[in-house]
Amino acid sequence: MPIKLVPRTAWGARRPATGLTVIRSTRGVKIHYTGSRVDPRLSTEHRRCVTLVKTIQRGHMDGNGWSDIGYSMIACPHGHVFVGRGPHRLPAANGPGLNHDHYAVLGLVGNAGLTEPTDAMLHGLRDAIEYLRKHGDAGKEIKGHRDGYATDCPGKRLYDWVGAGAPRPGSVQPAATPEPAPTAPAWPGRLLRYPPPTRGDDVRRWQKRMHDRGWPVTVDGVYGPASRATCRAFQTEHDLPVDGVVGHITWRATWEK
Ligand SMILES: [Zn+2]
Ligand SMILES: [Zn+2]
Incomplete structure (x- = not known):
């Protein structure tokens, strides 16, 4: 499945207040959740995803005084991947001093209301990670916001997923190496039969x-x-x-x- 990318113009992003810092590459990606209650009706009405992303941008710009939404990309419960600051732009959501090393990717779940990421969202997060690797020179690291910063983010469910290597749902985990069957010894060249024994x-x-x-x-x-x-x-x-x-x-x- 190709990525379901939502460009900034498609979700009605405001222009950044000031120029964003350009970065060449990162060590990887950090996963986030909203850290607040997410309306469960989001899961059945995608237009609410668009509204929430715009609300988050407004809070980051008008509330925090940041130049733009703090996240690099955002995945919604329907598997759509919104472009936040995007590749090759310094994010703001990881915490002071922690933004040069990792892009910031948000899953639209919270600590109340809608807390459980859908399979489509996990695919979307994975799509965002791969997009940032391909277009933003993100390295192989996949971490949670709480790695190196005092926060509950990205919540237990997403943090467990990160700990498992952020697999696509339904993907087969590499199984333990099966015991190799012993090789058949050479056919003895005669039939084993009865009678006679x-x-x-x-x-x-x-x-x-x-x-x-x-x-x-x-x-x-x-x-x-x-x-x-x-x-x-x-x-x-x-x-x-x-x-x-x-x-x-x-x-x-x-x-x-
Ligand atoms: Zn976070
Ligand atoms: Zn959605």
Whole structure:
């Protein structure tokens, strides 16, 4: 899915009061929430997202006396990504002395009302991070506002998400490396069958492997009726031709499937 970018003209941004400081790059991005109550009706009415972003800009400019909204980008519950100060501009929201190192990205949730980020918002935040990497030379770091600054921001839910590496919802986390299956030993070159019972080390090796896999078999080096019955059950379970004979296909499947 491409980023659902909302340029400044599209959300009716005011012009910055003074020129914004240009920055070449950052170490990464810091994630924020609003730190106040967010009207839950936001989640069903996107126009309220636009209104809230404008309200935040007004508070930052008229209230804080900043030259513009303090955030670099803002993601709403519907996955739209508003351009705040944008790439290559010094943000203001991270706290004094902390703005050169990280862009500031806001998720439109708060500490009351609407507190739970939607999957679409997490995608939007991720889109913003990738946009700032591509267009603003943001480095790989993804942190929360509270990292290095005394604040609850970005709240538990977003901070946990940041701690998990800010994954896209539904993305598969790298699983623990599976135990590699032992390589099948070379096919012994003869069929293990009954009757008469095939005997030998290759029979014992096959029985040992089956035993290790949890099949009922005696590891005695003699391919008798019990081995044959186990072989048939194994072949049935693995959709192999069921003949009770260990040929090279069944042999290999004993180690691989
Ligand atoms: Zn914050
Ligand atoms: Zn929205």
